[in-house]
Amino acid sequence: MADLKVGPVLGVEAETAYTVVFSTATDVQAAEWVVGGTTRPCKIVGSTPSSTVWGGERTIAAPAGKSGKEVSYQIKLDGEVATCGNGRTQWAFYVPGKGEQPTFAYGSCNGFSDLALMHKTENPYLLWQKMEADHAAAPFSLLLMGGDQLYADSIWTSVPELQEWNALCQDDKLSRSANSIMRPQIDKFYEKLYQTRWTDPSMSLMLASIPSVMMWDDHDIFDGWGSFPDELLGSDVFQYIFQTAKKYFEMFQIRSRFNASLLDKTADHYAFGFSFRGYNILALDNRAERTLQQIMSSDQWSALIAHLDTVTKGHLLVLSAVPVVYRDFSFTESLFDATPWEEELTDDLKDHWRSKNHQGERARLIHRLLKNAARRKAEEKTVILSGDVHIGCIGVIHDQARGVKVHQVVSSGIVHPSPSRLQWLGIMAATNDRTEYLDEAQDIRISMLTPFASDQYIRARNFVTLKLGTDDKLWINWQSEGKDEPSYPVE
Known part of the structure; x- marks a missing residue:
């Protein structure tokens, strides 16, 4: 057979x-x-x-x-x-036909960060089953997946040589090489990950039936990749893990360096962009080059700017795994910067675009997207698609001087559970979502919105669908396992 x-x-x-x-x-x-x-x-x-x-x-x-x-x-x-x-x-x-409006599905966080969450989840792949039913009724044209397509966090307990490495003191970790025993164990771990995590009947059918594009986030490597101290990121063991995860991501998610949409086939990053049925799809690689000091390298920035200069018409969908518009963690981050426990919080705080070291890059990205939106027709939409935070929500960047908007939709996770009520209360207490102004004149306003028929934050597993309606609004519908049916029309 x-x-x-x-x-x-x-x-x-x-x-x-x-x-x-x-x-x-x-x-x-x-x-x-x-x-x-x-x-x-x-x-x-x-x-x-x-x-x-x-x-x-x-x-x-x-x-x-x-x-x-x-x-x-x-x-x-x-x-x-x-x-x-x-x-x-x-x-x-x-x-889809040339005269037909395409329908998109978007999802992220396709897995579990630990086995306890899986065991507590009654129907882990419920939303893939819903997508299968929706696709059978009205087929999707494209499936966008914005990060954490699978979870590799168990690498630290599944690979015997890494268990031993974990027990070392920091200096010994930094000096220890990925030896000839460890390397094949790491390779076999990622091989098994891809061979076992996409096997659910509904999930595998959708991956085989809806053309997809995927961009990775940290869990495709392991939790928090890129937000660790430089000496740890540069260590031989960390680098071998990263290069192995990168090899598998390139083969199965990017579908090799032959991928025609890559902005630079020779670069270290995987940013890509292409047009599809009146839409421009642009994916930012926020992991391959991430450090505590940067999210994207100067080479990726140059490629992104050059690509945006070619986008002169049509709608723009931008994949950014971590939300650009979200609750502000900066005050909490500043408190922990003064404590000895900073390193333990890198994944929660240093990963965000609003982390103090990334705020300049965030402003640069926002200004570039607003400039591009102003160059295109006013009725053409710009939407950032994000995940990572295990809830659904929507925000807007409004440039009042130029009369343009950039919306951001968060959908997360399609499999990973949302924060518990107690966890969410903790997040709310440690953060804020006050309106933000990006310039001195306060012309650029950034704020969170509230979806129709929903609380402001959708604390339930979800994926979203996007389709232009007859009213010329791009309708965002969160397909959620909760009782609400959230939606929002992007104008």
């Missing part, structure tokens, strides 16, 4: 460029993507200790009218039809 170990995971990299990635046993000699009745050879894009990773691509033009089309496909391995881990041998995806 020709079995797939991971996938298929469907993707899109340009207006008509559809792709697929999957892994097989190492003895497979040839793989083919049979899509829309046409057979195309796949190429090897990487390998893991027990598998070969393959990628395929196909140009599929949109139908000329207002109706789309369904395109079916199969994978063949050495001439035999392949079967995924859930027993499927055939899949299909929807290509």
